[in-house]
Amino acid sequence: MKKKLKIGLVGFGVVGQGLYDVLQKSPALDAEILSICVKNKKQRSLPDGLFCYSADDILNNPEINLVVELISESEQAYHIVTKALKAGKNVVSANKKMIAENLNELVQLQKENNVSLLYEASACGSIPVIRNLEEYYDNDLLLSVTGILNGSSNYILSKIFDHNKDYSTALKEAQDLGFAEADPSFDVDGFDSLFKLVILTAHSFGTLVNPNDVLNYGISNISDFDIRYAKEKGYKIKLVGQVEKLEENKISLFVLPRLVQRDKYIYNVEDEFNGVVIKGLAYDKQFMFGKGAGGHPTGSAVLSDITAIAHDYRYEYKKMNFYNSFKYEKDVTIEIYLRYKKMEDLEKFKFESISEEYIGPEYNYKIGMIKIKDLMSLKEHLRSMDIFIAVTRKTLNY
Amino acid sequence: MKKKLKIGLVGFGVVGQGLYDVLQKSPALDAEILSICVKNKKQRSLPDGLFCYSADDILNNPEINLVVELISESEQAYHIVTKALKAGKNVVSANKKMIAENLNELVQLQKENNVSLLYEASACGSIPVIRNLEEYYDNDLLLSVTGILNGSSNYILSKIFDHNKDYSTALKEAQDLGFAEADPSFDVDGFDSLFKLVILTAHSFGTLVNPNDVLNYGISNISDFDIRYAKEKGYKIKLVGQVEKLEENKISLFVLPRLVQRDKYIYNVEDEFNGVVIKGLAYDKQFMFGKGAGGHPTGSAVLSDITAIAHDYRYEYKKMNFYNSFKYEKDVTIEIYLRYKKMEDLEKFKFESISEEYIGPEYNYKIGMIKIKDLMSLKEHLRSMDIFIAVTRKTLNY
Incomplete structure (x- = not known):
């Protein structure tokens, strides 16, 4: 053989x-x-x-x-x-x-x-997530794939939340250790997570999505105010990529920071580790956890692919070929925390409803429901405004 | 297809x-x-x-x-x-x-x-551990597979360590909820874990081991003294199955209770969940976590096998067929905690060395090094003595 x-x-x-x-x-x-x-x-x-x-x-x-x-x-x-x-x-x-x-x-x-x-090594380093989505979670039961897909930004967030560093100190440390590039935008602004999510989406739900057409927003705008807010509530902030099944053969996907409660599996994914939660009917949630970056962990994923080639393995793209594929839907509402300073920035956000609102000496925030497509329309401007966005809780239509 | x-x-x-x-x-x-x-x-x-x-x-x-x-x-x-x-x-x-x-x-x-x-559903319910060992961790890098393989005993231990129940109350609750059988021995004495471990061993290292030839000892002898001991030290006791590569193409395997420190992945595996740590060169440790029992989770594993049959999948038993297979070795030393009452029981244990020893009004214990084969020779009598055994820390020869 x-x-x-x-x-x-x-x-x-x-x-x-x-x-x-x-x-x-x-x-x-x-x-x-x-x-x-x-x-x-x-x-x-x-x-x-x-x-x-x-x-x-x-x-x-x-x-x-x-x-x-x-x-x-x-x-x-x-x-x-x-x-x-x-x-x-x-x-x-x-x-x-x-x-x-x-x-x-x-x-x-x-x-x-x-x-x-x-290309197992392209997503989550040593964790065999693509292979498992392709071969094992290859049925109608799959509901969502949610994960910390980028080790560099997670390393920075760990330093912030577990070691009380501020963002720029944490970034500098990550760069010194080789966990982040001199230009960190690829990692910290969620591009790396985005590309991984697009690949996972193909193997989860059989949908080929253009990365440019997906919302990715990262952690580079995080401020001490946001960190304090999250800590007071007992949350950590994590950068999360998620693809989720909606009603009627539709899926939604996005990369956004998230306020994560203590009882979530990804709460304890620290440093350069990655963690993926696979949710489905019947089996509920499964969690895969391991080193998401580094030469040897990623090298070991490449080795597993090489071994698979030796055994004539090939992705069958089962979800594409054997299932009704899912349509990518942006008309989906999620709840976000929006920290802002200027009224003119706030006005750009078309909230459908507001559940909390805070006005303070330093910053203000609102928590409310907003459509992905309305956030998408601001995509080019999100990083240049003095704001920070994080998903507050999962908002499933299904 | x-x-x-x-x-x-x-x-x-x-x-x-x-x-x-x-x-x-x-x-x-x-x-x-x-x-x-x-x-x-x-x-x-x-x-x-x-x-x-x-x-x-x-x-x-x-x-x-x-x-x-x-x-x-x-x-x-x-x-x-x-x-x-x-x-x-x-x-x-x-x-x-x-x-x-x-x-x-x-x-x-x-x-x-x-x-x-x-037979993916035969080990760890919904977690695709056999498939991953067979297909992904199918190279020389694999060092060990360690896990909480039995949901019933883990449920009982969770009630003991997180909810301060004693063993018999926790067992009764597990039985009332259908997590344990009327005759709980299959689960709590480690037989279920043993059979799963034997299957995982075949797909991890290509070695076919007779279950009768493997040490399995469970939690039915656990006493309030053992529970107090573990809690004082900040440990939980978990029932763990483990197969490990040794030097010179040998492996060791056994099912034993273990004193687990807070920093271990399996420390947080609670209730009826299963968790498996796959350790290897290069990728270090990976952790897979999910529901290990129950009709729907196990049914979903059966469904994934049915889907795989539809795609002509077959276990290739790669480790057996393409690698030098490993010899099962019992001449391996591990460190155990032995709680005992009577001198005559203690004398049956051939410790190679002792690192701690406690004599008290209720019970006594010793911590020391002992060979698996010497524990094996007592296998039939372990449950009838007024003792409890737990592995204190991992003892790798490699």
């Missing part, structure tokens, strides 16, 4: 090196890295001959039957992955942005070229 | 009825229950014609291509399942005892008759 894998690895950063280490500890897997494509020649601990400097050297090498793509640039990754699939090579990738933005085409290319593209 | 499933269901107890309910909520799955085999004729909410009273009516029905076995008697289940496999029918079963005791033969029968036997 197993075939010898000859791997061309593209990218040798944290995850690429993590994979290399992990492969050394996996003698039972009959896999060999034939070539590693990197940007620049430099002193490395591995023999020079193992490296190449153009992805084409890997794509055109007929010996290589598996391309493992682990670079950060999504445009370049797109070209490498699509070329590899068209060349009849199986591919493993961890590039959430590239996958989320091109999933429709990538599904087609796999079918047309009779090859497999696996 | 999907084929119409015509199901013969054997057993219509809590799980059987749970499955029936869950199937009604799964219109997308092309499956139909043709016949339900029950013991006795009685008034039921379903049409009489759906029921039969001999399993042979199902086994000899050529229309039926999937037998779902959900009875409690393991002997009878064995005959039904083996006959069905030999008749070329796929089978889904939740019978942990029958599977654990006959796994070798069941693996052979699947191969010889080119059929599939799935």
Whole structure:
């Protein structure tokens, strides 16, 4: 059943090196890295001959039957992955942005070229959430998938809520430790979570959603006032991605900060960990928890995909192919906490109803019901206003 | 890819009825229950014609291509399942005892008759732990699988540690609520956990172990003294099954109560929930958590197996077939807390070393290192002595 894998690895950063280490500890897997494509020649601990400097050297090498793509640039990754699939090579990738933005085409290319593209490492690092949604929660019972999908922002929030740091100190610490990039927006503004959520949505409900069409708002506007408010109420703030089944074959999805009560599973997901709650009829809630980032955890997810390729595994996209797919609906009402300063900012928000309202010397807030589509229409401006938004509680239509 | 499933269901107890309910909520799955085999004729909410009273009516029905076995008697289940496999029918079963005791033969029968036997519901109810061990943690990185595998005993322990009940009150409550049987030994003495652990071991490390050859000791001897001891130290006592990789292609496994510290994932697994910690190189620890018992949660696991059968899924027993299998080793030292009263009981335990010892008016205890094989030699007598044993901390040789 197993075939010898000859791997061309593209990218040798944290995850690429993590994979290399992990492969050394996996003698039972009959896999060999034939070539590693990197940007620049430099002193490395591995023999020079193992490296190449153009992805084409890997794509055109007929010996290589598996391309493992682990670079950060999504445009370049797109070209490498699509070329590899068209060349009849199986591919493993961890590039959430590239996958989320091109999933429709990538599904087609796999079918047309009779090859497999696996990307478990693209969402939640070492936690096998895609595989489980695809293979195990593959029936009508599934109601929602909710999770802390981004380790960097969660690390920052942990420092804020468990170690009493303010946002900028926590961010700085995360950057110093390598948990956040110099430009942290990808993580802290919810883009990383968004791409992961789009991928999970395809495998949860069979719906391909354009990431640009989904609300993502992160934690970069969080203020000491918001932190104090949450703490006084006994909440933590977490950055949460959620896709949920609604009535009539519809789903809603969004990435938003959330005020999380102590009795929620995700309340205790700290630091760089990820945690996903899978809710369904009959089984109620299941919780999967593990390291969401880092070279070795992510490398181990890549390794599991490589092993799966050795066993001819392929995503069947069961929800797309065998179930009525769900329509993405933005006309959905949720309850939010909106902290604001200026009246002119507040006026932009079309609340349907208000349940609480506070006016104070520093800041004001309102808690009320608002439609996702009305928040979406403000998407471009949310980060530039002196406001902060968090979902107060789950608002299911179902 | 999907084929119409015509199901013969054997057993219509809590799980059987749970499955029936869950199937009604799964219109997308092309499956139909043709016949339900029950013991006795009685008034039921379903049409009489759906029921039969001999399993042979199902086994000899050529229309039926999937037998779902959900009875409690393991002997009878064995005959039904083996006959069905030999008749070329796929089978889904939740019978942990029958599977654990006959796994070798069941693996052979699947191969010889080119059929599939799935049994995700046999371990940890709704949590897809077998599938993940088989498909995702299917490489050299896996180090251990540790979990709360039995909902009934965990429910009792929760009442003791979170609600200050004593053992007999907690047991009575569990029985009144249907979480424990009139004869609770199967659950509280660790047999249920043992059978589950044996199944998990096959899919974790590829080793087929005879359940009789494994140490299982439960909580029925727990006393107020033990509970007070644990509480004073800030521990909870949990009944834990564990299989662990040792050096040199060996594994150890056992079911024992454990003194669990607050920082452990399983510390917060309460009531009828199950929780499994999967530990590995590179990804460190992963935690899966969900409802371990009950008609609907278990029914949903059976449903996922039925769906998998529709997609021609089969356990490949990858660890057995593609990896060097591991030898079960009992010459392994662990640290235990032993509460005892009589000197003559204490003398039966061959401690290798003692780190703590307490002599008191009510009871005495010792904490020390002892070999699994030496505990095994006392297996038949452990429950009849006025003692209680709990593992104090993990003792890994690796």
